Amino acid sequence: MNYLDLLRLAAPEATLVLTALVVLALGLVNARASGICSAVAAAGLLFASSAVLMLPLQATLFNGMLVITPLTSLFKIICLALAFFTVILARSLRSRHHGEYLALLLLATVGLMLLVGSEELLVIFIGLELTGLSLYIMAAFDKTDIRSAEAGLKYFLFGSTASAFTLFGISLIYGMTGTTSLAVVATKIGTMTPLLSAGIIMTLIGFAFKVAAAPFHLWAPDTYQGAPVPSAAFISSASKVASFVVLGKIVLVGFGPAQGAAGWHALVAGWAPLLAVLSALSILIGNLVALAQSNVRRLLGYSAVAHAGYTLLGLVAGGRDGFSATLFYTTVYAFTLVGAFAVVAVVRRETGGDDFAHFAGLRARSPWLAGCMAVFMLSLAGIPPLGGFFGKFYLFSAALRAGNNQGLLWLVALALFGSLISFYYYLMVLKVIFVDDPQAPAPVVRLDFLQRASIAFLALLVLFLGVFPGGLVWKITSSLP
Amino acid sequence: MIAWTIYVTFGGAILLLFLPHVLARWMALLASLTGFAISLNAFFNAGDSASFKTIVQLPWIRGLGFEYHLAADGISLTMCLVTGLTAVSAVLFSWDVEERPNEFFFWLLLVVGGSYGVFLSADLFLLFVFYELVIVPKYFLIAIWGSTNKEYGAMKLTLYSFFGGAVALIGILAIYVTGGSGTLDLQQLAQFQFTPQFQTWVFPIVFLGFAVLAGIWPLHTWAPTGHVAAPTAGSMLLAGIVMKLGAYGALRVAMNILPLGFQVWSKWIAVLGVIGIVYAAGVALRQRDLKFVIGYSSVSHMGFVLLGLATANALGVGGAVLQMFSHGVIAALLFAVAGRMIYRRTQTRDLDTLSGMNLGRLLPFAAFSFVIASAASMGIPGFSGFAAEITILLGAWKAYPLAVLITGAGMVLVAAFTLRALKKTFFGDGANPIGGSAPNAFGGDASFTPISAAEKWGAGLLMFATLAVGLYPRMLLDRILPAVEAMHFLKP
Numbered sequence: 001m002n003y004l005d006l007l008r009l010a011a012p013e014a015t016l017v018l019t020a021l022v023v024l025a026l027g028l029v030n031a032r033a034s035g036i037c038s039a040v041a042a043a044g045l046l047f048a049s050s051a052v053l054m055l056p057l058q059a060t061l062f063n064g065m066l067v068i069t070p071l072t073s074l075f076k077i078i079c080l081a082l083a084f085f086t087v088i089l090a091r092s093l094r095s096r097h098h099g100e101y102l103a104l105l106l107l108a109t110v111g112l113m114l115l116v117g118s119e120e121l122l123v124i125f126i127g128l129e130l131t132g133l134s135l136y137i138m139a140a141f142d143k144t145d146i147r148s149a150e151a152g153l154k155y156f157l158f159g160s161t162a163s164a165f166t167l168f169g170i171s172l173i174y175g176m177t178g179t180t181s182l183a184v185v186a187t188k189i190g191t192m193t194p195l196l197s198a199g200i201i202m203t204l205i206g207f208a209f210k211v212a213a214a215p216f217h218l219w220a221p222d223t224y225q226g227a228p229v230p231s232a233a234f235i236s237s238a239s240k241v242a243s244f245v246v247l248g249k250i251v252l253v254g255f256g257p258a259q260g261a262a263g264w265h266a267l268v269a270g271w272a273p274l275l276a277v278l279s280a281l282s283i284l285i286g287n288l289v290a291l292a293q294s295n296v297r298r299l300l301g302y303s304a305v306a307h308a309g310y311t312l313l314g315l316v317a318g319g320r321d322g323f324s325a326t327l328f329y330t331t332v333y334a335f336t337l338v339g340a341f342a343v344v345a346v347v348r349r350e351t352g353g354d355d356f357a358h359f360a361g362l363r364a365r366s367p368w369l370a371g372c373m374a375v376f377m378l379s380l381a382g383i384p385p386l387g388g389f390f391g392k393f394y395l396f397s398a399a400l401r402a403g404n405n406q407g408l409l410w411l412v413a414l415a416l417f418g419s420l421i422s423f424y425y426y427l428m429v430l431k432v433i434f435v436d437d438p439q440a441p442a443p444v445v446r447l448d449f450l451q452r453a454s455i456a457f458l459a460l461l462v463l464f465l466g467v468f469p470g471g472l473v474w475k476i477t478s479s480l481p
Numbered sequence: 482m483i484a485w486t487i488y489v490t491f492g493g494a495i496l497l498l499f500l501p502h503v504l505a506r507w508m509a510l511l512a513s514l515t516g517f518a519i520s521l522n523a524f525f526n527a528g529d530s531a532s533f534k535t536i537v538q539l540p541w542i543r544g545l546g547f548e549y550h551l552a553a554d555g556i557s558l559t560m561c562l563v564t565g566l567t568a569v570s571a572v573l574f575s576w577d578v579e580e581r582p583n584e585f586f587f588w589l590l591l592v593v594g595g596s597y598g599v600f601l602s603a604d605l606f607l608l609f610v611f612y613e614l615v616i617v618p619k620y621f622l623i624a625i626w627g628s629t630n631k632e633y634g635a636m637k638l639t640l641y642s643f644f645g646g647a648v649a650l651i652g653i654l655a656i657y658v659t660g661g662s663g664t665l666d667l668q669q670l671a672q673f674q675f676t677p678q679f680q681t682w683v684f685p686i687v688f689l690g691f692a693v694l695a696g697i698w699p700l701h702t703w704a705p706t707g708h709v710a711a712p713t714a715g716s717m718l719l720a721g722i723v724m725k726l727g728a729y730g731a732l733r734v735a736m737n738i739l740p741l742g743f744q745v746w747s748k749w750i751a752v753l754g755v756i757g758i759v760y761a762a763g764v765a766l767r768q769r770d771l772k773f774v775i776g777y778s779s780v781s782h783m784g785f786v787l788l789g790l791a792t793a794n795a796l797g798v799g800g801a802v803l804q805m806f807s808h809g810v811i812a813a814l815l816f817a818v819a820g821r822m823i824y825r826r827t828q829t830r831d832l833d834t835l836s837g838m839n840l841g842r843l844l845p846f847a848a849f850s851f852v853i854a855s856a857a858s859m860g861i862p863g864f865s866g867f868a869a870e871i872t873i874l875l876g877a878w879k880a881y882p883l884a885v886l887i888t889g890a891g892m893v894l895v896a897a898f899t900l901r902a903l904k905k906t907f908f909g910d911g912a913n914p915i916g917g918s919a920p921n922a923f924g925g926d927a928s929f930t931p932i933s934a935a936e937k938w939g940a941g942l943l944m945f946a947t948l949a950v951g952l953y954p955r956m957l958l959d960r961i962l963p964a965v966e967a968m969h970f971l972k973p
Binding site: 378383384385389390393394396397400401406409412413416417419420423424427431434435468469470473474477 | 541542543544545606609610611613614616617620621624625632636639640643644647648650651654655657658659
């Protein structure tokens, strides 16, 4: 293994780091060059995607520190695409430190790519920290807004505590198995021992925090509501996708033998019942608390908790089917949420806020924006023919199929009950947009071409993934081992 | 050919988003008329109506075994016919929608297109997609263009629909993962032998999930409030088509795929159906709002459908399908008269107020239509309601004689509330309850705009349908009965 090989296989990450440095320098040289910074960042992301496409199909470096499979390539591209949309969203920030913001965003993306592309606990932890530290700053980036500071601080305090737990868990696992490579860990652990369960629980806590699963979700509503919109969009989309990919790899590959079972008539100790509890709690708490919200971003925050619960269902089910359902769902969810946040960003710019009242009568001000928001909300609610519906169907069928005798029926029924609740509050958002009249005569919303194109693209993508989900499903299942 | 009903309707809906306001209603009329013409043509030119004949079959989601598979038998064709009929008249009765007409007709056509889709689907996943697709348009139709407590009624209806869908989905998922071959093709599932234990617990889930939309007692409460809150066309679609989606789903999915479960639970369905007939009729007798009377009458009539399905013999089930058609037409006509012809002119639906208005003299055409609709609704021979209900009762006599006796009593109640509504609305004593010597409190005869041509056409279409089927029910039964006899759940 020479360094040229390493550089070749890590080319996407290297491209992004270089771009981040360039953007940072550009921002320092000329504080008003935010347009150029955005263009460079976007170009860097495109270059990185093409670099991902040129990677070999299969490669492993240093015992799994850097792994390249069709799956990792696919999700690297998805993360890059999400970052790309975030860059477009961030154009509306107009801060003097735009270069720094974009550099942080790119570094966070590098972290996500490390997370996705590694099967080694230490590198995964480094990826988590790199992402986390960048995202903490991004959440607190708006120094003029006290809510942003609150968002950043909450995210940081919860996040760092969770990282400590994860590191502790990893150290326990390492102590027991003498390795940090997931594949080797899997061969060394057998039945559940107290030490192993402590290690698994500690490790999972960190990821439960990352994906905002209850009861580790308390940061999510405040961060979603307080952070600058692009940061919130990135935290809720790309960071979540990568976390689910790596969480899936850790539990299914690394802890595979200790899965256990979460069926109601056949409970076996392992991580599956643990995730089942997290999932059930998230669905219940997220949906019930979201009912009481009157701020769209806060509502999205609580609904994100609920969606984390649905997504965990696939991992509880386990196996190829379950994992691919989880990955499909989280991908659709991420694109939907970026779109929803893009709409929120426009509304916030035009009306100065993102409470329900600010959305009132959006239909009359911009029918087009209202239509896109309807697509995003209905997809989140799981209405066909949108991506969210198929995602849920796929998840639930995978969960029912797992085990024998529909053991996970209780969790599926709970998730469907949760969807019913969520349908109400998503419909309330749409009611405000389509039925209510604005309190004051509000101006027509103006959008530039790039915003219009990106929001429309995301809405069409969500529709496309609902009508023709077969392509992505096939891509995911065929890339799973 | 009949698959084009779906494409034409959805295509029309999408075009509506880009057309200028003045063309909206014409576009909607064009789309719905085309759909109706196609379904008429398919209905009368279908050769063999017993088999569930494939129209289109394309692979859709390969990994999971779902197909884009449309098929039609006599039952589907009948349901498509009533969908087209109701859609055309609903558009005609919304000719006066001035507020956001493009959106209005967009949502309306989505409901219609989704309903065609449900009736023609031969793949359970596809059927469910269409079924859920109909939910959201209903919400907007009611919440934006409705009246009387519209946001409450809209939300209640939508949540009930979604609830029903979610419950049915549990059963569908169970069928999917147990069905072995990883398919949701209705034909193949109907051939698959599910274990009796499985059928016993899955059948009630699927059946109830669908039956929520058919207004099964005690999950019917969305229907009256929803019907009352909806705009005229909304009520017509709800009563005419949407309630049938539930009954159709219960028949095509629950009963046909899980026949053993059906045998276990059929008598309980009959019990719920009979309770629905009698209870809703009793409640209707006490209503003061004309639309509430009609709303409860819908629940009562759908009780007949459930009773017919529960008989598990060809006559009863065939009668239930005939009743779906008949009730679709009659309820649409009743709502059209109450919502468009009366309410838009008088701004009230209160029976006592109406009885002082002398509407029988002021709006003779409305009175005529309402008399026809009431007669059909009561089950007077010569109208479709009689043909359908007598067929159901004949079928039920073999299975549940006691139910027939109770239903007979219930039919007296139906006649009572219908006659009461008819008398109070059109043939009141003319004494003005509000006081004053004028013929009515609204300034005399001239205050009502005359019945428009669109209304006359719409009402005429529906009246013709109920009369034609009433006089010659075999026109439909010849299509329905072979298809019913081909199903798997019939008792020998």
